[in-house]
Amino acid sequence: MLKQVQQDDFIIIKREVKMIIGIGVDVVEFQRMKTLLEKWNDIFLNKILTQKEIEYCVAKKNIVQHVAARFAAKEAVAKALSIGWSGSFRWKDVEITNDDSGKPSVVLHQELQKILSSKNIFLSLSHSESTIVAFVVIEG
Numbered sequence: 001m002l003k004q005v006q007q008d009d010f011i012i013i014k015r016e017v018k019m020i021i022g023i024g025v026d027v028v029e030f031q032r033m034k035t036l037l038e039k040w041n042d043i044f045l046n047k048i049l050t051q052k053e054i055e056y057c058v059a060k061k062n063i064v065q066h067v068a069a070r071f072a073a074k075e076a077v078a079k080a081l082s083i084g085w086s087g088s089f090r091w092k093d094v095e096i097t098n099d100d101s102g103k104p105s106v107v108l109h110q111e112l113q114k115i116l117s118s119k120n121i122f123l124s125l126s127h128s129e130s131t132i133v134a135f136v137v138i139e140g
């Protein structure tokens, strides 16, 4: 994170020194996600994605790729945190948003938001016809 620091008459731009505390990667097969969506459709979407994420995906030509990317991103966040999908940890507590340029970010909710409020989470997504990849770095 870049930080502006006022010191005497100078404004210094500093990058806070933070450590990488976790990385996570996940790969999803396009065909596997397509089969899941054909079988479960709304049930699956509503279990895994927030309303905003669903709106983002259904507005795209290739819905399956974007759903798979969000699924992979959530799995990658879980790996980076070294925690499993159990207890109070829920799919929708990890939300993927995109800025105007398309760049994705992770927005946390509920307990995760409280626990990780001081951490920076970086996410990169990529899709090919057959494969979707998410890579996450957590800095704190």
Ligand SMILES: CC(C)(COP(=O)(O)OP(=O)(O)OC[C@H]1O[C@@H](n2cnc3c(N)ncnc32)[C@H](O)[C@@H]1OP(=O)(O)O)[C@@H](O)C(=O)NCCC(=O)NCCS
Binding pocket: 065, 066, 069, 070, 098, 101, 102, 103, 104, 124, 125, 126, 127, 128
């Ligand atoms: C970023 C970009 C190169 C990706 O193109 P691509 O190779 O066709 O896409 P991929 O399948 O590898 O990746 C798609 C994912 O890239 C991510 N992405 C899109 N725009 C992005 C951006 N500006 N910065 C970072 N990631 C971006 C998204 O997460 C997207 O998946 P999603 O829509 O499901 O969230 C392309 O969208 C682009 O040229 N954007 C405009 C230029 C730009 O802003 N470039 C900056 C990054 S080089």
